[in-house]
Amino acid sequence: MDDHTRQATRLWTLAQPVVSAFVVSAVRDFTARDDVLQETAVAVMESFDRYDPQRPFVAWAMGIAQNQVRLYLRRIQRDRLVFDEDVLVQLAAAFEEAFPEQSPSLGFLRGCLDQLEGRARELCELRYGRDLKPTAIAESLGMSGNTVSKALQRIREQLRACIERKVSFEKGMP
Structure with missing residues (x-):
């Protein structure tokens, strides 16, 4: 594992409990919570090279989590068709x-x-x-x-x- 990946993993491990608590509070479906959290982790790792170390990592990761929750909410809104x-x-x-x-x-x-x-x-x-x-x-x-x-x-x-x-x-x- 290279230093870049090691640093990203270390920071994510520290931020994950806070991000997880946020996702749990925003997503009611139990299985969807895990999916959103996993998608957030993947997005954090994939975009880590855009992270500015001068900013707090938790705040940056929370921004990504917010985007993932928004995507999830848009998806379920489209899926819920109610017959009038x-x-x-x-x-x-x-x-x-x-x-x-x-x-x-x-x-x-x-x-x-x-x-x-x-x-x-x-x-x-x-x-x-x-x-x-x-x-x-x-x-x-x-x-x-x-x-x-x-x-x-x-x-x-x-x-x-x-x-x-x-x-x-x-x-x-x-």
């Missing part, structure tokens, strides 16, 4: 059209939609909330139109299966 009432109404209408014989069970749709996460939730929002066609969704997400169409088909099947499970459970069938 219009989206739910449009999805229910789409299900009624596709499965008219199952329309009494559409009351379970909200619970099934709440179980969608990540890309599935985003695709539903774009298709039914914003009324975008698969080709427009594909362009905005950098995917192929066929991939989007297939994903939407799988999501509709997933929602249908969820509704059917809830109906079966309510009727007392396992």
Whole structure:
């Protein structure tokens, strides 16, 4: 290990408890805390040659940690798509059209939609909330139109299966 790396490691080891406490206070998700702290450590080590030894190292490392926390918060904001009432109404209408014989069970749709996460939730929002066609969704997400169409088909099947499970459970069938 060269002197430069040894010095960076020594300073990071001293600053890490303070930086860790900051990350823990700012990031609620336990697993994300570790990721943000690790990303901070990597950023500190990668940018150590830009550190000015005339300034306190802890303050410099905290600045990097703040940037990493901001990046994390931006990421989770984008990931959290919440369906509004219009989206739910449009999805229910789409299900009624596709499965008219199952329309009494559409009351379970909200619970099934709440179980969608990540890309599935985003695709539903774009298709039914914003009324975008698969080709427009594909362009905005950098995917192929066929991939989007297939994903939407799988999501509709997933929602249908969820509704059917809830109906079966309510009727007392396992």
